[in-house]
Amino acid sequence: MSTSKARWAAVTAHSLFWPAVALVALLVANTIYRPGFLTVEMKDGHLYGSLVDILRLAAPLILVGLGMTLVIATGGIDLSVGSMCAISGAIACLHISQQPDQNALSGVLVALALGIGLSLVLGAWNGALVSIIGIQPIIATLILMVAGRGLAQLITEGQIITINSEPYKSVGVGYLLTLPLAIFIAAGVALLVAAVTRRTALGMIIEAVGGNAEASRLAGIRSARITFLVYVISAVCAGIAGFMVTANVSSADGNAAGLWIELDAILAVVIGGTSLAGGRFSLSGTILGALLIQTLTTTVYAMNISPQTSLLFKAVVVIIVCLVQAPAFRARFARRRPVAPAAPTAADQSKEQVPA
Amino acid sequence: MTTSSLTPTRDWWRIPQRYVPVLATLTLLLVMYGVGVSQYRAFSNIQVVFNVFIDNGFLLVVAVGMTFVILTGGIDLSVGSVVAMTAMMSASLLQGGVHPAAVLVVALLVGPTLGFLMGCVIHFFDIQPFIVTLAGMFFARGMCTFISKSSIPITDPFWTSMAQERIGDPKGNFVSISVLVAFAVVLVGAFVLAYTRLGRNVHAIGGNQQSALLMGLPVGQTKIAVYVISGLCSAIGGILLSFYTLSGAPLIAVGMELDVIAAVVIGGTVLTGGSGYVFGTVLGVLVLGVIKTLITFDGSLNSWWTKIVIGGLLFAFILLQRLIGIRKK
Amino acid sequence: MSGRQPVLTMTEISKSFPGVRALDGVDFRLFPGEVHALMGENGAGKSTLIKVLTGVYSHDAGTIELAGQQVSFTGPMQAAAAGVSTVYQEVNLCANLSVAENIFIGREPRTLGAIRWGEMRRRARDLLAQLDLHIDVSQLLGTYSLAVQQMVAIARAIDIQARVLILDEPTSSLDATEVEQLFRIMRQLREQGIAIIFVTHFLDQVYGIADRITVLRNGRLVGEYPTAELPQLALVEKMIGKELDVLESLDEQSKRDLAALEASTPFLQAEELGRKGSVAPFSLTIHAGEVVGLAGLLGSGRTEVARLLFGADRADHGRTSVDGKPAALRNPIAAIGHDIAFCSENRRTEGLVGELSVRENIILAMQAARGWLRPIPRRRQDELVDKYVKALSIRPADPEIPVRNLSGGNQQKVLLARWLITEPRLLILDEPTRGIDVGAKAEIQKLVVQLSDGGMAVLFISAELEEVLRLSHKIAVMRDRQLVTELANDHTVDADRVMQTIASGTHHEGARA
Known part of the structure; x- marks a missing residue:
């Protein structure tokens, strides 16, 4: 009995336990409210259903969240991702709108390349401010967060650029193998980021830099390069997300595209168990966090509550997640149940004594 | 043995580094004003200056509150939403026929209450201010649409009289009541920061929280207090905004927190806390206001240039702070 | 009373x-x-x-x-x-x-x-x-x-x-x-x-x-x-x-032929190396197989010397050469490139990454030298880590627990292991025995002797004069951020003499001892 208890304790102590519980609870609540919620139908070779919608709509947030995870793991933060979305979306739409044939694949590819290229430049700007000049990340990226919206509007000249390009549109709402293309893009980027961080030593080095920057420098890590790199990755992720956001509505609005996505992304990262102080990070946690946020938004829509009001629920989620993860809160909570923590301590000690 | 060896000699003519950012802002402001006057004849009209105050009175009030928060090394992202929520709430209550005095009282209580709650979470659970006030921002913005999905006009006679009252000289130059309120808030804020224990504790915490704790200063109370103050300033700002627009709109003041933070930073307050002046914040708000005015006067420039220029200035001042920081080392 | x-x-x-x-x-x-x-x-x-x-x-x-x-x-x-x-x-x-x-x-x-x-x-x-x-x-x-x-x-x-x-x-x-x-x-x-x-x-x-x-x-x-x-x-x-007996047993075995050492080409040679506000220009040579002790009071510039030699701080004066060839030790990466390793005195802030596991902390420097694109295969990691966990008897012997859960002495050993797997030719140890228990202290001292016997050069910094005297072939004495003298650690040198050197010139309370 004690082993099952210990196993249960290990499961509940896992950083993704409570987010997963919240996600399941939300899905259950939705199913009760609307019994058809979980059904997925096949129509015209495409899968339809709320779950598919959640995945599709969560794709931009997952992308931004992945980049944000790496930035936060180095102990930084990137507030400018929302503006980056707007900029990359704006430049891509601008280029396509200037093409004689908006449906030409080559024009769309050039547009995407332009967007990614601009994201690289802006990411390099953020990275340089943080890693070379040494400005605090929250402040350094605040600059582009403010100015970036202006840049996006500069690109669109204050207008909303509407385009009519099937290939570009498919980035947001297209289908591949019965599932929305956006899901594949998000999954592809997620796998790529996971491979780049976990199949190489990049992940560990990021965690080392975030955990202790000075110790990492003295161990011979080129911290500045790593820091620079994560801001560039974050910017590119945001750039791709910007394509999706604008493709969803086939238009680029410098003001509205990607508005507040930085906050949602940070929230997703925190829900996913990556500490805002840097260090250990969890990509799967971030994806779970993004899905949780999107499910919450979809739920609110489904219940016919205005989208703005969904912010009320987000506020509650932010506070609960932060409280649950805050050591100070846990300590307070644990003090009320003094019996529980005593048991594992004893177990740990006996474990340590065995090899000695 | 003498103590003179322990005392560094000091050039008397040197400007202390703590004043450099504020002086830089002042210079920038004067240069921008000079450019405006030399380019556009109408710019030299004193009413242009008054209008900057009239248009940015609420921003100034909120920035004073933000100065307190940033001085402790914290940040308050909720201010824009709290401004909007206060304006919405006032409009909604007035529409419901509640007496204006009661509306004012309620409006002035809600912001500080939210600030108090955020401050408590920040202090007692040791969660980063940035994420807690983010939740506050979501909450307040959500409340706006919860109150009403569309804009609510204000027709209350007290509000309209406050909006239209002009206090001016015989030549026709004038300021609004809001400007006087803003000045009052600035003076009170400056006094509190320079001459009260609360104000000095705010500086101490921003300088070194651990030391402040060991010196026995009420760190927790002070940290909570700054968020209450910021909430109060946002509430006053919200009321001033409702005077100015005579309505409450759920999406008003979106992104205002960025303008406020930019104004505070351009005003010379260090974002890591511990150093800054309310007077500097006033200059920061004026810089923002003059940029907007210049861009309006120009006509060929579009409004988005405001954001780009503010971003550029933010960059310049952050770089300046950074350079001063390096030199200190 | x-x-x-x-x-x-x-x-x-x-x-x-x-x-x-x-x-x-x-x-x-x-x-x-x-x-x-x-x-x-x-x-x-x-x-x-x-x-x-x-x-x-x-x-x-x-x-x-x-x-x-x-x-x-x-x-x-x-x-x-x-x-x-x-x-x-x-x-x-x-x-x-x-x-x-x-x-x-x-x-x-x-x-x-x-x-x-x-x-x-x-x-x-x-x-x-x-x-x-x-x-x-x-x-x-x-x-x-x-x-x-x-x-x-x-x-x-x-x-x-x-x-x-x-x-x-x-x-x-x-x-x-x-x-x-x-x-x-x-x-x-x-x-x-x-x-x-x-x-x-x-x-x-x-x-x-x-x-x-x-x-x-x-x-x-x-x-x-x-x-x-x-x-x-x-x-x-x-x-x-x-009783201090445990430590005394080391005494004689570390003394070796100093003349032979001095005749060889020095591994590292610093000439007039210095940095304003940190340490006055100094010259120091370290040979392979030699333990050089840095003695001096806290704040006398010992750590600063170490940091300059490792490139942790950038020197603004003087030259360094490795194996007789000029080599600029501009930053830690350059120093590591010349097979120099540095264990900082501040284990927690400048040494270990508390959140990472013992294994990750041990391989960190080696991985950093290879670059992030060439990860060390996991099997190789486990081999190396196992070897050093055993050799240095790091406790608990579980390489996957976060290093912050280890005691001070074991953390110090992890830091040592990190550098030992890179097979350095010069190991700089800044206060390696501070704040750790007596048992671990003796182990680390023994290790220093073993390493130098194996041909590694060691720069050993400690506030404890006895320890420096016991381990070093040569003692460089620091005072007021200056390297005042170098003493060959033969029978003429004892704690009193070093103390006097440290205190010479001014009346100092410490001189009484």
Whole structure:
């Protein structure tokens, strides 16, 4: 009995336990409210259903969240991702709108390349401010967060650029193998980021830099390069997300595209168990966090509550997640149940004594 | 043995580094004003200056509150939403026929209450201010649409009289009541920061929280207090905004927190806390206001240039702070 | 002294943290007008006792009586109000406030809530004048030296009508002159009847000023002694609690033919290497298989020399060469490229990444050298880590637990293992034995001997002169941020001679020992 208890304790102590519980609870609540919620139908070779919608709509947030995870793991933060979305979306739409044939694949590819290229430049700007000049990340990226919206509007000249390009549109709402293309893009980027961080030593080095920057420098890590790199990755992720956001509505609005996505992304990262102080990070946690946020938004829509009001629920989620993860809160909570923590301590000690 | 060896000699003519950012802002402001006057004849009209105050009175009030928060090394992202929520709430209550005095009282209580709650979470659970006030921002913005999905006009006679009252000289130059309120808030804020224990504790915490704790200063109370103050300033700002627009709109003041933070930073307050002046914040708000005015006067420039220029200035001042920081080392 | 009433009596104080019994029934008495040294190794319970006294921690058992009244403070402010003030090692003031404010913050003179700045400055000037410190009190504290900041902290403490003044390692960042000035103030305060608790690691300073000594070890009281009746050696024994025999056994085996070493091409040669504000230009050569000891007081520039040689700080003067060829050691990466390794004295802040596992911490430097694109295969990682966990007997022997959960000694071994797997040719060890238990200390000393026997050059820095003497072939003596001399460690050299070198030129309390 004690082993099952210990196993249960290990499961509940896992950083993704409570987010997963919240996600399941939300899905259950939705199913009760609307019994058809979980059904997925096949129509015209495409899968339809709320779950598919959640995945599709969560794709931009997952992308931004992945980049944000790496930035936060180095102990930084990137507030400018929302503006980056707007900029990359704006430049891509601008280029396509200037093409004689908006449906030409080559024009769309050039547009995407332009967007990614601009994201690289802006990411390099953020990275340089943080890693070379040494400005605090929250402040350094605040600059582009403010100015970036202006840049996006500069690109669109204050207008909303509407385009009519099937290939570009498919980035947001297209289908591949019965599932929305956006899901594949998000999954592809997620796998790529996971491979780049976990199949190489990049992940560990990021965690080392975030955990202790000075110790990492003295161990011979080129911290500045790593820091620079994560801001560039974050910017590119945001750039791709910007394509999706604008493709969803086939238009680029410098003001509205990607508005507040930085906050949602940070929230997703925190829900996913990556500490805002840097260090250990969890990509799967971030994806779970993004899905949780999107499910919450979809739920609110489904219940016919205005989208703005969904912010009320987000506020509650932010506070609960932060409280649950805050050591100070846990300590307070644990003090009320003094019996529980005593048991594992004893177990740990006996474990340590065995090899000695 | 003498103590003179322990005392560094000091050039008397040197400007202390703590004043450099504020002086830089002042210079920038004067240069921008000079450019405006030399380019556009109408710019030299004193009413242009008054209008900057009239248009940015609420921003100034909120920035004073933000100065307190940033001085402790914290940040308050909720201010824009709290401004909007206060304006919405006032409009909604007035529409419901509640007496204006009661509306004012309620409006002035809600912001500080939210600030108090955020401050408590920040202090007692040791969660980063940035994420807690983010939740506050979501909450307040959500409340706006919860109150009403569309804009609510204000027709209350007290509000309209406050909006239209002009206090001016015989030549026709004038300021609004809001400007006087803003000045009052600035003076009170400056006094509190320079001459009260609360104000000095705010500086101490921003300088070194651990030391402040060991010196026995009420760190927790002070940290909570700054968020209450910021909430109060946002509430006053919200009321001033409702005077100015005579309505409450759920999406008003979106992104205002960025303008406020930019104004505070351009005003010379260090974002890591511990150093800054309310007077500097006033200059920061004026810089923002003059940029907007210049861009309006120009006509060929579009409004988005405001954001780009503010971003550029933010960059310049952050770089300046950074350079001063390096030199200190 | 026994005829007088103690101003402070702590009886049977106990305090536990999860997994640690930090204080176990400790008694402590303090009489008015005495300087009472509180001694003990790291982890003996000194800081815990002080934190219990000042109310930073609550105690689990025992009583505290201040001037005959039982007290239990809830925090430093309450303790200060009752006359118990503390000055901490890392000056706990606010550098961004003026000197005057730092003295009076929280107690500013006010009229109707408004601070009277003029009066505050005047009172600050008067107070500092009593301490013979004449500075502009309206300047920011951060513009003054650490020593001045320390004096300001003391001024703040005594202005709160202190009956008990706690000085927690106040001298660790002060030079000899500044220490003398501090002692003068302490004597002055003692005359006024203030009781001073003096925590320090410098034995000489204890004998220079303390009237009585209380020794703690592993959270227990060892005893309370008048300073005059406790010889230094006895004090050290009481602090460490073991005879030093374990360590003595190393003595002879490390002495080797110095002449042969000196004849070979030096591995690293530094000529007039220096950095403004850090350390004056120095020259130093280190040969393969040689242990060079850096002796000197804390703050004499030992660590700075190490940091320059490793490129942790950039030199602005002089040249370095490796194997007789010029080699610029501009940054840690360059130094590592020349097979130089550096174990910092601050394990937690400059050494380990607490969150990462033992394995990850061990492979970190090797991985960094390979670049992130070429990960070390997991099997190779496990082999290397296993080897060194066994060789250095790192406990617990689970390489996957976060390194922050390890004890100080084991953390030090992890840091050593990190560099040993990179097979360096020069290992710089800055205070490798500080704050770790005696057993681990002996193991690390043995390791140094083994490594140098195997041909590795070692630069060994320690505050403990005995340790430097025991291990080094050559001792470079630092004083006032200058390398004053190099001594070949033969039979003519002993602790006294090194001490004299360190202290030469000025009258210093330490010279007495």
